[in-house]
Amino acid sequence: MCNRYRIEVEFDELWRAARPHRDMTNRARPSTEVFPDKPGPVIRNTADGERELVNLTWGMPSPPLVTKGKPDYGVTNIRNVDSPHWRRWLGPQYRCIVPWTAFCEYEDTKPKRTARWFALDKSEPLAFFAGIWTPWKGERGSMKNPRGGEHELFGFLTCDTNEIVKPIHPKAMPVILTEPAEIELWLTAEWKDARQLQRPYPSGGMLLLTTERVGEPSLL
Numbered sequence: 001m002c003n004r005y006r007i008e009v010e011f012d013e014l015w016r017a018a019r020p021h022r023d024m025t026n027r028a029r030p031s032t033e034v035f036p037d038k039p040g041p042v043i044r045n046t047a048d049g050e051r052e053l054v055n056l057t058w059g060m061p062s063p064p065l066v067t068k069g070k071p072d073y074g075v076t077n078i079r080n081v082d083s084p085h086w087r088r089w090l091g092p093q094y095r096c097i098v099p100w101t102a103f104c105e106y107e108d109t110k111p112k113r114t115a116r117w118f119a120l121d122k123s124e125p126l127a128f129f130a131g132i133w134t135p136w137k138g139e140r141g142s143m144k145n146p147r148g149g150e151h152e153l154f155g156f157l158t159c160d161t162n163e164i165v166k167p168i169h170p171k172a173m174p175v176i177l178t179e180p181a182e183i184e185l186w187l188t189a190e191w192k193d194a195r196q197l198q199r200p201y202p203s204g205g206m207l208l209l210t211t212e213r214v215g216e217p218s219l220l
Helices: 010-017 179-190 191-197
Strands: 004-009 033-036 038-044 051-058 095-100 104-109 113-121 127-137 150-158 205-211
Touching: 004 095, 010 051, 010 095, 033 038, 038 127, 038 150, 095 150, 095 179, 179 191
Parallel strands: 051 150
Antiparallel strands: 004 033, 004 104, 038 051, 038 095, 095 127, 104 113, 113 205, 127 150
8 A cells, every 4th residue: 555655846847747727726736745634736626627736635535334433544545446435436526636756566575564665767757646526525634733624635546567567565556657549548438438547557667766764865
């Protein structure tokens, strides 16, 4: 499960690659490291047919049976798109793309887990995850620090792993989009066509970057 990723890119590069119609971030430099229940930039479809660059909170609403009335920390990665809980958000009006340059999976090493970073190549070029988003009203966060009110949330799809990710995290990897045609398909197509993008990214098109012990600074 990917619960950490980063974006190292200038605003103008992201704007050219994603081609949104409007910016809701006031041209803020999008470079950041994103963690669950924290803000991250996405390009989303809107009700008026426009696409906008906006910062949303990472973590879609959890099923009520999971939260049991407690504040929701959110679901960052979505795999089972046949679930009734997720089907409501699979139409184009709820789809988005999530920019990234490197993502992290934690290897189960001892005595501490090891953070392993993946990118398309050593230069960490810009790419996108296939995401979904929704407005939501309720309490986010923890029992100690709940945040009530209106929220705008996002998550991204996962799929089977490729041969690069599998040795570190065999269960799943994010759905990666790199080509303009893929991005357009994800943002506009009917679900029966868009769901074909939920597949592993080719192993030859990405690599494992480096090693980072949990609690230690990155070596990148």
